[in-house]
Amino acid sequence: MFEWIQENWVTLAVPAAVFLAFCIVGLWARRVLYKRLNKLLIKSGWGGREILVQTSRGPFFFWFMLLGASAAIKFSSLSDEAQVLAGKIIGSIFIISIIWLLLILTNRLVNIFLEEIKSPRPPGRFVTNGLRVTILMLGVLILADYWGWPLTPVILLLATAILIAVVASRDIILNVFSGFEIAAARNIREGDFIKLSTGEEGYVIDMTWRTIKIKTPDQHTVIVPNSKLVRETVINYGHPLKKAEKPFRFYTRLHLKELTGLKAGNLTELVNILKSAPDSVIYYHTHHFLEEHQFLTPEPSNDFALWVEDSLDDHVLSEKLANIDTFAYFSLEELKSTIVSVIEKYIAANPASKKAKAENDFHFIKSNSVVIPTPYFASDLREFVEVLRKITIDSLYYHIFESRLRLQKISNDFSVWIRDSFGENDLADKIDGLVPYTSTIETMRSFIIQNIEKRIK
């Protein structure tokens, strides 16, 4: 062995010297070039400077080592075939190192790039993996070409793999492209109140390139794929309005009719039973018509007036009873006293009142009410108006008319909240002015919605 080295030291020393020389030049070049590159990048203010410099420093020197190895082989005593093979191997290592560097850079730089995009945020993992796969495929193609392998099968294989991947993730791709479209159009931003034609609505709380999240008035978070957002009609009401300190909670009140077993055939019987009737009976006979026949305009005012008209054929008393404004009273007891007083005065003046036919007796019914909180809250007027479109007429009735009995004043839950939370006195007054005798509850709903819409436009 020693003898062989003594005989061939020149054959070994020259390639080693060449390799060493390239390493020294590599170290020097890296020092000089990176110093300049660093300065240049600092000047440009690019955020990825440190990553680029740190990540590529090692490979840069490694490439000089490969260059040195390649040159050393030329000066070696290897056969031509061996030199070609070694050169190919070194070339392949060079290509692989570049691919490896690009993969690392992609991962780190893409994250920086994505962090700079505020809304919609692209799905980081999806973008990074997409780029990685692309780089790897290009690397494979370059290597195949470098080694002179036939490219057609490789391309076919890659094309098949791409096709399978595209089919498998078509929804994701569709959503991402839709995300691009949304980002480019800038029609929707976080904080906007949007409404889709399919019914989803609420404030946008998060946007990515695949989905957007909206918080609905019933406090749910709905995730809408971007492709759906692009496909459907979307109304964007814009940025949040002033928030109320206390959100408005919508309730509904449902009624079940309970028969009391009491019935009256003439005015004296009617008034005697009325005197001891509970509030739930008075409530039923003065309120139910509005809800059950809400499509009628104007609605009959109360059951007592109707019965006196239809069954006793007494138009004068019927008119007197119909003229009692149910909604001007803040307590059912007070309302009952007025009805009783009107009938008693009438009986005193007209003692010979008629008797109804047996099948036309007045049946006293009481209302069993079930008050239920709905899932809807409104913390600003936009949410409020959107919930108004959804709630039942029972809920509207509860907040607009029944509230007078609870609040003990001519106002309603909506007006009180709007006045107290936003100081919108004009709007509140308009809602206060609603009367059930001239319009249906649906018409009132439209009236309130239109007025609020006008105010928040």
Added chain:
Amino acid sequence: MNVELKNQFKTKIDDYEPIVGRNVIDELKLLGNHLQGKKVQNINSTYSGGGVAEILTRMVPLVNQLGLDVSWDVITGDDTFFDVTKKFHNALHGRQEHITESEFDIFLNTNENNIRRMKLDADIFFIHDPQPSALITQRSAVGGKWIWRCHIDVSHPDQRVWEFLNRFVAKYDAAVFSAPAFSPKLPIRQFLISPSIDPLSDKNKELSKGEIEAVLHKYGLDPGKPMVVQISRFDYLKDPIGVIEAFKMVRKGFNCQLILAGGTANDDPESAEVLNDVRNHADGHRDIKVLLIPPGSDIDINALQRAATVVLQKSLKEGFGLTISEALWKSKPVVASAVGGIPLQIINKFTGLLCHSVDGAAYALKQLLGNPELASQLGENGREHVKQNFLITRHLKEYLLLFIALNHESDVIYL
């Protein structure tokens, strides 16, 4: 006999949204949330024919969809039992019936047999009509809340039959009636819940012109001639003879045809006799068609109602008269007797015309046949009235409220 409906009934509660609106469906779900898992057992006397079976067929699966555990059982009995209960039915409507002591025993024995055969297991027992009412005797053994759902008018009953039944009814927690005037004085809570129609059922869904014409062709009816239609099972209480008399008066001045169409119910042995009688009265009149519609021909009934120029319901006694809501839902002008629950559906001169006699029926028919604009306006108002008050969604809501109210004594319940 347990009635299994799960595979027959495909309608989902959300399918009603286009008709009644999202908010109504949400409200039902809200109520359902408060009754999750509650077991309700419905018991009646027939699984087909008549309004009760029809309502239960649609209602039971829908309530289950809202999270309750609802079942439906049918009591069994032989022909003698149903002969007795038919007599009860007539007597409760105020008709004179001679009922012997042994017939009362048949009623009791059949109920006893069903108690032995039937598994009573629920939080709420919902007993429909008089036939199974004596099951309440098991209350102390099985517990739960018991509701008697009376679908008929018992305001002026035969006292002997009522006193017999009242022994059982008074033991229930609550009774439910379809109209205020139907209820007698009872020592228990009484609720008022009107029945309803299902807008998505074969009987009420929209039909194409072709489908309607096919049905008219099937029954040999002339589509070009105005039609007066009464749909009801063949029962003297529906006054089919009076209808023929009224039609004969109208026919003198209007070129029109009368269609008397209906079926029979398993629990009504008298209907075959009535059908024969009606055919005899109609015999020889080429514009009077008496059609026996087999069970399950809901599309046929729907088509006949939709083809009608005027729908008539000249009942002498009526429970609620769901055929009226069906006709109103189809925007048809209706002439109906002011009995039972009919005035709740027909607001005279607004959603239809009420009559009190054969002459009154004939006069109202003439008014509508001679005044298509009035007929059309009444029909449109009627449809809106049914939409607000007589669709199955409202019925569902009130049943759920009833289940809630059973456990609360106060007039206002905060959930």
